[in-house]
Amino acid sequence: MEAKDCKRKVILTGDRPTGRLHLGHYVGSLKRRVQLQNSGKFDEINILIADDQALTDNWDNPQKIRDNIIEVALDYLSVGIDPEKSIICIQSGIPALHALTFYYMNLVTTQRLSRNPTVKNEMTLRGFSSSEGVNNNEAGLPAGFFTYPVSQAADITAFKATTVPAGEDQEPMLEQTREIVRKFNTTYSRDVLVEPDILLPENETQRRLPGTDGTAKMSKSLGNCIYLSDDPKTVKTKVMGMYTDPQHLNIADPGHVEGNAVFTYLDAFCTDEQFAEYLPEYANLEEMKDHYRRGGLGDVKCKKFLIKVLEEMLTPIRAERARWAADIPEVYNILRKGTEHAAEETNRTLEEVRDAMRINYFDDDAIIGDWEAWINH
Incomplete structure (x- = not known):
């Protein structure tokens, strides 16, 4: 039986x-997330504001991250995330994640990380050829971003997430986590860590919503977003300018x-x-299509209908x-708690990890007896 089968x-x-x-x-x-939160099928739901990971490609602009902590929290609360049912937390305030990331880095090779599609794509964008081992860009790839999959594995396993x-x-990120879990549990002969399962969106449309320009995934950096906090006038302007059929x-x-x-x-x-x-x-969307x-x-008629649909949801x-x-003080308090x-x-997970690795020196005074036995021998 896998460890996760007997876990929450x-x-x-x-x-x-x-x-x-x-x-x-x-x-x-x-x-x-709101549906899962309200389903009653899970013992705990943790929602992580990943500010540490955001710094891997915003290391020179931490103010940007700071400015958006409350923005993201407000967006969570506005869509129905309930702090009585879900734990909203900030990554940098959870020290165990940093320690676990360091330990896990010893379980993964640089060669394996360079094959991770997320890392590989970023390396290509920055002019780094992993196949040739040559850095064509003097700036290189930040080590923090290179080890991003390890950090994510630390997040998932620290909470003992099953889903x-x-x-x-x-x-690919989840598979990297599973590999780390198996390597750790095998190396230290303890089923401490839990292998997570991925829960995919229910339909294809939900998996990748295009931007208003129709050419790519909706992305803040591409400026093709409709934000949850956009006012009605802004939503109308963005929809009326949307890409259709040239x-x-x-x-x-x-x-x-x-x-x-x-x-x-x-x-x-x-x-x-x-x-x-x-x-x-029209009776339904198929008739309209x-x-x-x-x-x-x-x-224009299609866009005006879409505006009404979006406004019904966004209002x-x-x-x-x-x-x-x-x-805002209460929002801050929710994040703190x-x-x-x-x-x-x-x-608690970190303690179990250190115990399995036998590096919990001050929680296990058997080290004294081991040392004395070695001297007497």
Whole structure:
């Protein structure tokens, strides 16, 4: 029996605080977190604000991370993350994560890390050829980013998470964690660490929401986001400027819904009930798509419907955000309490790890007897 089979069901998830959260975060993870939180199927849900990991590529601008800690917390609370049911914590305030990262680095080779797709892609972007072992960019790759998968493994195992909700692109990271767990448990002959399972989004649309430009994943750095905290005027402006079908020049022209960001968003967010309320000439999205494909349906009409769909979802989120924003000291207190709880919990894992490695010198005075026996021998 694997160690995790006899353990509590624990979730670990989180985000890097590099900016406000957007619709991509909501459809890809936040909405699911709330559902999991309220399902009653898990013993504990931990949501980590990964500020340490955000510093791996923002090391020269820690103020950016600091500025976004509260922003991310407000976004969590506004979508329904309940601090009575979920632990919201800050990575840098949990010392066990740093110690475990250091120990795990001895269980992973640089060659293995360089094969991790996330690291490999970043190395390519920065001009570093792992296959040739040549750094074509004098700046190189920060060691902190290179060991990012090890840090993530420390996060997951410190909480003894059995489930990690994530996209398919994170599967290599989870496999790296499993390898570290197996290596540790085998090396030290203890089933201390737990192998996590990945929990993928329920449908393909939720796995990768494109940006408003339709060309890439929604990304803060690309400026193609609709943020959860955007006001109605901003949402309208962004939707009206969204990428659709470049060949659909006139209303009468047949249109393509594949690759059309407006229809991708409608796939992700709209319901049949919303058609009945806002656009009753169509029973559902498929009827609307058929009309667009035939020709005779303009982009503006589609976008106006999408605005109503998004506003129905975002209006209560904005209201909840404003409620929490009116009491920032309480938001700060939630983060403090959550981080303290997480520090205590992960310290227990760290103690077990050190015990397995027999480096818990001051908790195991058998070292005295071992030393005396060696001298007498």
